[in-house]
Amino acid sequence: MRLKIERIGRVVRVRLHRPEVLNALDAALMTELVDALAPLDTDPDVGCIVVTGSERAFAAGADIKEMSGKSAADMIAEDYFAGWEAFAALRTPKIAAVSGYALGGGCELAMMCDMIIAADTATFGQPEITLGVIPGIGGTQRLTRLVGKAKAMDLILTGRLIDAEEAERIGLVSRVVPADRLAAEAHAAAEQIAGYGKLAAMAARDCVDRALETGLADGIRYERRAFHALFATEDQKEGMRAFREKRQAVFTGK
Numbered sequence: 001m002r003l004k005i006e007r008i009g010r011v012v013r014v015r016l017h018r019p020e021v022l023n024a025l026d027a028a029l030m031t032e033l034v035d036a037l038a039p040l041d042t043d044p045d046v047g048c049i050v051v052t053g054s055e056r057a058f059a060a061g062a063d064i065k066e067m068s069g070k071s072a073a074d075m076i077a078e079d080y081f082a083g084w085e086a087f088a089a090l091r092t093p094k095i096a097a098v099s100g101y102a103l104g105g106g107c108e109l110a111m112m113c114d115m116i117i118a119a120d121t122a123t124f125g126q127p128e129i130t131l132g133v134i135p136g137i138g139g140t141q142r143l144t145r146l147v148g149k150a151k152a153m154d155l156i157l158t159g160r161l162i163d164a165e166e167a168e169r170i171g172l173v174s175r176v177v178p179a180d181r182l183a184a185e186a187h188a189a190a191e192q193i194a195g196y197g198k199l200a201a202m203a204a205r206d207c208v209d210r211a212l213e214t215g216l217a218d219g220i221r222y223e224r225r226a227f228h229a230l231f232a233t234e235d236q237k238e239g240m241r242a243f244r245e246k247r248q249a250v251f252t253g254k
């Protein structure tokens with residue numbers, strides 16, 4: 001087993017567990033992760049997923065030993081690592097709780113999540129250029145959208161690693177917290193998100209992601225339609241009724 005999964009209330013915590021290779025991402029881990037999370041994604045009782053690693057490494061990249069012997073024909077025939085898009089496409093909000101190295105595919109995996117909460121000891125980077133390749137699980141695309149061309153080019157062309165403080169400054173990371181607070185802070189954020197209506201949370205992340213893919217006018221129309229659709233939910237009725245009755249809303253995900 002390359003993962004440790006636990007469910008705490010409405011939060012699912014997934015810990016990558018390949019300590020001997022700093023959680024390097026191989027095809028088996030990808031499949032295990034996607035297979036484990038797919039059924040939870042449609043479970044109304046799962047409101048948020050936290051993906052984390054060890055203190056030393058979130059993930060030090062794609063598994064270089066697995067990849068190194070492959071030919072281009074192998075890569076094309078397998079459509080190697082295309083399965084990661086199934087992880088990115090999960091609709092339940094996902095938080096990456098990053099301690100230690102998040103390099104190459106590890107940084108890309110973190111960027112597939114909706115928020116990155118980093119320990120102050122975390123290190124990020126896209127060092128693929130040092131291996132004679134380039135990011136291949138969305139790094140050139142997601143990093144550029146998140147931090148802009150100047151920083152993305154800097155990181156991807158030089159392969160230099162950055163600390164958590166710089167990652168937050170350039171907009172890669174949502175929050176930086178002391179290392180010993182990482183698990184608690186990530187869980188608290190996840191519980192907060194999971195406490196809201198899941199349909200609204202899914203719509204919110206979908207619309208924010210849409211902003212990375214579309215023009216402003218289309219994005220605003222998309223958002224407005226999503227907003228309108230939420231008026232078909234019981235959670236919208238409950239949320240607004242609770243506000244008017246000056247009480248805490250109780251969301252059911254319906």
Ligand code: CO8
Pocket residue numbers: 020021022024025060061062063064065080081082101103104105106127128131134135136137
């Ligand atoms: N893959 C496989 N094994 C790894 C990886 C990795 N990415 N990273 C570390 N390991 C292994 C090491 O080989 C070592 O194993 P062993 O003890 O058997 O030699 C063990 O983990 C511990 O690592 P180190 O001894 O190197 O630990 P250090 O603390 O000295 O260094 C580093 C830590 C700096 C993180 C170092 O291990 C390192 O540079 N790792 C590689 C980082 C890297 O280059 N990542 C990018 C990988 S390429 C990638 O992610 C491309 C994704 C796109 C795929 C697209 C497909 C379409």
